Amino acid sequence: MNGAISNNIRTLRFMHGEMSQAELGLRIGLTRQTIAAIEAGKYAPSLEAAFRIADVFNVSLAEVFQWDASAPNSQA
Amino acid sequence: MPYREKTAWLSLLAMAMVFIPYFTWATLHPPGPEIPNLSQMAIYACASLSWAVILGIGHLLLRWSSPFEAKLSMDERDIAIAHKARGYAYGVLITGMILVGGVMPFTNGGWEIANTAFFMIVLAECVFYANVVRSYRRQLG
Numbered sequence: 001m002n003g004a005i006s007n008n009i010r011t012l013r014f015m016h017g018e019m020s021q022a023e024l025g026l027r028i029g030l031t032r033q034t035i036a037a038i039e040a041g042k043y044a045p046s047l048e049a050a051f052r053i054a055d056v057f058n059v060s061l062a063e064v065f066q067w068d069a070s071a072p073n074s075q076a
Numbered sequence: 077m078p079y080r081e082k083t084a085w086l087s088l089l090a091m092a093m094v095f096i097p098y099f100t101w102a103t104l105h106p107p108g109p110e111i112p113n114l115s116q117m118a119i120y121a122c123a124s125l126s127w128a129v130i131l132g133i134g135h136l137l138l139r140w141s142s143p144f145e146a147k148l149s150m151d152e153r154d155i156a157i158a159h160k161a162r163g164y165a166y167g168v169l170i171t172g173m174i175l176v177g178g179v180m181p182f183t184n185g186g187w188e189i190a191n192t193a194f195f196m197i198v199l200a201e202c203v204f205y206a207n208v209v210r211s212y213r214r215q216l217g
Binding site: 025029030031033034036037040042045046049 | 078145148151152153154156212214215
């Protein structure tokens with residue numbers, strides 16, 4: 001089934017003083033590896049984690065995550 | 077490497093170090109039918125004890141080398157990975173238990189049944205930890 005979640009976390013981290021994946025993870029209760037997997041589009045976070053990420057960057061959820069219906073699913 | 081992946085590798089290593097020799101020995105030298113078979117029970121106990129000691133030392137070393145990561149509780153992805161891996165392991169375990177409890181009592185007895193049950197439990201554990209490692213390697217959740 002096609003469809004994938006893309007995200008702007010890398011850009012948002014850059015815009016917030018080059019925040020590290022570890023720091024972002026620490027602020028929302030996830031490990032650095034989980035943040036890396038989310039950034040790479042390999043893991044779709046829970047709705048709560050997605051809201052927490054948006055909250056850290058003080059933006060709306062839609063500014064962090066986008067749904068691309070035509071993209072191939074990268075999660076196996 | 078995530079801490080949970082390290083502990084999964086440790087579990088796989090401990091099982092390989094102890095149970096490959098144990099099951100090789102049990103296959104090459106099938107236990108006799110005498111009851112109680114104390115020598116077989118002693119080997120069985122030694123294997124289990126060795127496994128526990130290797131795991132214990134390994135966990136202490138991992139905690140010592142990564143104290144911060146060791147204190148972190150599982151996050152949602154760790155839980156999702158463990159949940160998915162447990163599903164595969166359950167399939168192996170239930171197949172083994174059907175074999176051991178539903179088929180083997182009619183064809184085999186004693187230590188053959190005990191060792192097959194033990195083998196299927198070890199195999200289910202291996203499937204669990206192998207899937208955990210695979211998921212972390214591929215960054216899946």
